[in-house]
Amino acid sequence: xxxxxEIEMGTNLVSVPVYVNGSGPFMFHLDTGASRTTLTTRLADxxxxxxxxxxxxxARGVGGGIPVEYASxxxxxxxxxxxxxxxxxxxxxxxxxxxxxxxxxxxxxxxLKDYTLSLSYGEKRLELERTLKSDRSKEVISDDWASFHYxxxxxxVSLPAIIDGSDPxxxxxxxxxxxxxxxxxxxxxxxIDAFPVPGIARGVGGDVELKMARVKSIEVGSARVDxxxxxxxxxxxxxxxxxxxxxxxxxxxxxxxxVTSLDYPNMLFRFRPLSLE
Numbered sequence: 001x002x003x004x005x006e007i008e009m010g011t012n013l014v015s016v017p018v019y020v021n022g023s024g025p026f027m028f029h030l031d032t033g034a035s036r037t038t039l040t041t042r043l044a045d046x047x048x049x050x051x052x053x054x055x056x057x058x059a060r061g062v063g064g065g066i067p068v069e070y071a072s073x074x075x076x077x078x079x080x081x082x083x084x085x086x087x088x089x090x091x092x093x094x095x096x097x098x099x100x101x102x103x104x105x106x107x108x109x110x111x112l113k114d115y116t117l118s119l120s121y122g123e124k125r126l127e128l129e130r131t132l133k134s135d136r137s138k139e140v141i142s143d144d145w146a147s148f149h150y151x152x153x154x155x156x157v158s159l160p161a162i163i164d165g166s167d168p169x170x171x172x173x174x175x176x177x178x179x180x181x182x183x184x185x186x187x188x189x190x191x192i193d194a195f196p197v198p199g200i201a202r203g204v205g206g207d208v209e210l211k212m213a214r215v216k217s218i219e220v221g222s223a224r225v226d227x228x229x230x231x232x233x234x235x236x237x238x239x240x241x242x243x244x245x246x247x248x249x250x251x252x253x254x255x256x257x258x259v260t261s262l263d264y265p266n267m268l269f270r271f272r273p274l275s276l277e
Contacts, residue, residue: 012178069091
């Protein structure tokens with residue numbers, strides 16, 4: 001199943017048309033860094049959803065330490081694919097991050113975890129394929145597919161990256177990041193020069209100082225980007241979830257060069273050049 005996506009100007013975020021309980025389409029950001037599919041409070045009110053009484057808790061995967069409520073929906077449909085009933089977060093994203101046209105929610109791991117996701121920024125296309133564990137035999141798993149792991153006990157997908165010829169360094173795949181991000185600790189460890197720039201890094205956990213750096217290369221498997229610009233941000237201050245990310249994030253300026261595929265059930269990934277599509 002494939003759907004056309006939009007790339008939001010200024011943020012490079014991926015917007016996907018989603019139907020909820022038969023209504024829509026609503027535009028949801030595709031965010032592999034989010035633990036659970038999330039509806040804005042505005043959309044939940046529009047759909048007449050009731051949040052669970054006494055369900056307020058902390059949403060580590062959305063922002064960490066942010067009070068949220070839960071609701072049940074009978075259907076989350078993407079194109080012709082109905083992912084079925086599920087529990088979602090309801091969060092006032094408009095107040096936390098500013099209201100944006102075309103953002104009614106976030107499509108996160110709780111919906112994506114049973115599928116193989118293939119994202120092509122260049123062709124503005126998202127494919128989702130229902131996948132069972134062990135669907136890919138050992139014969140299929142080759143240099144084309146490689147294993148990923150989750151950060152601790154979270155939903156965060158971590159891949160081994162080689163930066164300027166370094167030993168493998170774990171970076172998190174985050175389609176909700178408009179840029180590749182390194183932590184200040186990683187920059188210091190690799191002796192990369194970083195310089196302050198005007199502006200701030202904004203997240204649901206707050207605003208933090210923004211620096212930029214440039215590296216000669218980032219390699220993940222057979223995928224390589226040369227002369228890559230990266231943001232340098234203290235992720236632990238953007239959100240408590242960020243404190244779990246030791247080294248950094250692979251964001252738009254890396255992922256957009258390839259067709260990015262994540263086979264969640266089998267914990268596999270691959271990057272393919274756009275020219276091969």
